[in-house]
Amino acid sequence: MRPEPGQVMHFSEDPTITVFEPHVAVTAKYREAYVWAVDFERAPDYWFPRQCPRAMAWAQESTTEDDRSRIIGDEDRVHAVEYGWLEAMRTVELYAYRLPAADFEPFGDYCHVSTRTVRPLGPAERVGDLFALHAAADIQLRVLPNLWPFWERVTASSLGFSGIRLANACPRGQADPVFQSETGCIRST
Template identity: 60%
Template structure:
């Protein structure tokens, strides 16, 4: 589910949006009223229930072999998406829709242009398209889908890698694991002279 030339997409669980009006997105870090969309390259970032936390990595020309092996592995493909087990049933059951929007009013947003924004109202080019089975969509696109008890260790590894990476709705992920406590007596303080 990717946009055709001259189009961008907006993914939603609401099948009845008639007009996209600029609004403030609290999670974007911008207080400007905007309409949000994505291009073909970043469309897979939104093949999820809206509130589902997800961490994603993909190959870039500058990615090291070690990082590829560590985070993508031999499972094939060039991209990995990860969610938590607690979101799996919602991922499998959600009814997601793709709205086709004209690309003309949209401009890249953010340092890496990961999203596209318009500052004016935008009318969809037609009825929204049902996205269908998200698991099958990932498979057809060659994207590995992984399940974790907790996303934070995967995300921390992604941030410290040479791979492209993005995370969405991490505020909805399980809390970051606490470091393991050491067993045994604490170390004696070191004397400073």
């Protein structure tokens, strides 16, 4: 589920959006009102439940062979989530909206923003099986008890990386196996 040429995408658990109005998100670092979207390369970053914390890493031109083999192995791209989010990933109803790329400007390395109202090119499309999407795109999906050790290795490496909703991840340094639910981390025993 990726945008076609001339399109960007917005992913949502709400299939009823008919118009996207610029707004300042509660979690925003920026105070300007935007409509946010992603391009073809970054669409897989959003093949998750909205609140699901995820850490992503990929090989890039400057990636050393040591970092690649040590952190992501033979893969080009790896996404990591915590065990407690598996059920949400299996059951979430995620939708994609195709939006006209001409209405957006690049923002940073991976997002596109618009400061005006944007209408989707058509109705919301059900994204489907998130595991199948990852497999079809040759993106390894790792399931970990805690994202922080992986995140710390990735951010200290020569890999490209992105983290989304990391504030929802289990606490750093958790000694026991834990599972994340939408209400927080709980111990497995």
